[in-house]
Amino acid sequence: MHRHAFFPLTLGLFGCAVASDEPATRDAPGAEPPGFVDARETPTGPAPAIDAAPASTGLTCDDSTCVDPSTGLTWQSPPDDSARTWADAVAYCEALTVAGGGWRLPRVQELRSLIRGCPNTALGGACRATDPGCTVRACMEGCDQCATTIVNDEPVCLWAPGLRGSCRQAHWSATEYTDSIDPGAWYVDFGHGAFVHGWLRSQPLRVRCVR
Known part of the structure; x- marks a missing residue:
């Protein structure tokens, strides 16, 4: 059973199926976010035209x-x-010079566009989180995780084939929350069932920049 709680309460564990002899563990926020907040702020610049499930599964790398x-x-x-x-994630992406620069922290729906194997949180699924459009608490409805699979003590990443990196910890999005005691932002946890949620901005998460 899934349990939802909002800052300052601590979120409870979300159920998951694990293909392993060991129980799935969730390190922060893959453990449980201690709180999440809500936002009507959006990053500067035009919103990307991404509002449906990706047509293909693979990437060109x-x-x-x-x-x-x-x-x-x-x-x-x-x-x-x-x-x-x-x-620091915002600043890191803006300063990144790899492959010519021009990077930024992705919005929540841009991270969701990478989700594969979890229809409810992938674009076009039940999860309504999008920026701009739906960044308030009610937008969490339908954003719960799918099954988590552990192989050799590592989570199977529910993202597009060809994408490299670790999914042991969730990834920050640029999409903020602002209606709680402490400021927070949305994240996507590709390694724990493609979980879409929010966490305190003062806490460290992984970063994957986009342009």
């Missing part, structure tokens, strides 16, 4: 980037292994 032909987005691949606070 080179040594440092992957292009998704279904969205036209170019993704940093692989990202570095550092976890960053939300503000």
Whole structure:
């Protein structure tokens, strides 16, 4: 059974099926986010025209980037292994010079466009989180995780084939929450059932930049 709670309460564990002899564990926020907040703020610049499920599953990749032909987005691949606070994640992407620069932190629906194998959180699924459009608490409805699979103590990443990097920890999006005691932002946890949720911006998560 899924349980939802909002800041300052602690979120409870969400059920998941694990293809392993060991129980699935969720390190923060793959453990449970201690709180999440809500936002009507959006990053500057035009919103990407991404509002439906990707038409293809694969990416076109080179040594440092992957292009998704279904969205036209170019993704940093692989990202570095550092976890960053939300503000540091924004600054990191803006300063990134890999493959010519021009990077930024992705909006929540852009991260969702990478989800494969979890129809409810992939674009076009039950999850309504999108920026701009639906960034408030009610938009979490339908954003619960799918089954988590563990192989050799590593989660199977529910993202597009060809994408490199670790999914042991969730990835920050640029989409903020602002209606709670502490500021937060949306994240996508590709390694724990493609879970879409929010967490405190002061906490460190993984970063994958986009352009």
